[in-house]
Amino acid sequence: MTSIHPTAIIDSNAQLAESVEVGAYSVIGPHVTIGANTKIGPHVVVEGHTSIGSDNHIFQFASIGAAPQDKKYAGEPTRLEIGDRNTIREFVTINLGTTQDAGVTRLGNDNWIMAYVHIAHDCQLGSNIILANNATLAGHVHLADWVFLGGFTSVHQFCHIGAHAMTAFTAAVSQDIPPFVTAAGNRAVPAGINSEGLRRRGFSSSQIAAIKRAYRTIYRSGLPLQEAKAALQAEEEKSPDAAGYLRQLREFIEASPRGIIR
Template sequence: MIDPTAIIDPSAKIAENVEIGPWTLVGPDVEIDEGCVISSHVVIKGPTKIGRNNRIFQFSTIGDETPDLKYNGEPTRLVIGDNNVIREGVTIHRGTIQDRSETTIGNDNLLMAYVHIGHDSVVGNNTILINNASLAGHVIVDDWAIISGYSLIHQFCRIGAHSFVGMGSGIAKDVPAYTTVQGTPADAKGINSEGLRRRGYSKESISAIKKAYKIIYRQGLTVEEALVQLRILAEDAPEVNVYIESLESSTRGIVR
């Protein structure tokens, strides 16, 4: 299961059925749970904890220290959940003590080739980051979000649940839940209707989310004014509460 050319630190904790390909390096303070498949020429450094049934492709670097100049060798962590696919050349850095001390990847995510996830970022569940998408430090990506290829996310931004970032976008503000954005700088284009349909949202739910979008983007309201109307709408359409939470949690202002 472990190729004889792989270099495994004696302190690494690796489940018995983990596969590790040739010329892969697994350093100290690394834990890899059962069912994982690690291809050739992968570098995994610790402290890093990798959950079950993850697949990591060749030339990825997982758990290396951040180049952030604040970092001074502290024992920060990377934690990866279960059932993730991490394709070729992906880089994921550990955290810094100035923030969370941890970078976190959830479950069932697809990180395509050459994606970069910077220090202290949090990626939720069921997200897709397409080729060369890059997260600066301190970014949050909520569940089911999709970030298209060559898109750049500024530090401290939040990408809301079920949102869609179009290809080649530059994101410098928060993207609300359900919203499709594109451009550099990005602006809002509508809601992610196709994604919601694929996930089983009813016509009524999608209609309510469209109404919420129009309240935010088509009535010339401030965010505070829009929230008043959204809370009324949410009384009969609970899915709008996800929109409300993403607006209330915004610290950088929203893409508009």
């Protein structure tokens, strides 16, 4: 049965699955849906049109589904959607979307969100992401799967960060970071590829070597970006086992809304 501490305040219209746990003094609003086996710690506020999947653990003092920190927001019924098996630590804040974008903030599955992280309105996060303590995402930021952001990383609004990319401690990101790339500094600049992360995720030595060559083509060859992209396309044909990853890198660069870090 649902386990709710007697001091928690749960709106009668909230929908909580069996086996949901809600800790002391937490507040759950009327438009909230929470899936099976999710644990809501003490002193958590979950509000807005928020859906939370199964097997999540939200720690004490988190604020989930609050109104966007956007002066244009006028109370529209925008949403927050959180998937399954996410860990959301103390004092994390995650806001609803806005009508200036898709109207929804999304988190995928199996994400590890450490203390004091802020995820602003309309952010779109994939799965298996790690956000270290005090990482801050401005509005409309997109993070692909397996991104790792170091502690105190700050990401400018509308930036996109590609799959398997990584930032160092205190990185300040104002342009897009391509897949596989490590970024560091204020303002963030490329600092190699996330080799160790790729090895841990089962990338072969030849695939990592091909990604390193692609990185050198983009950042060390001296080629203009258009010529570098053409060189990447040629490299796809020479490295069939890594062709999909190289194509992913090239297509990210071609679609980058803010331009990539250089």
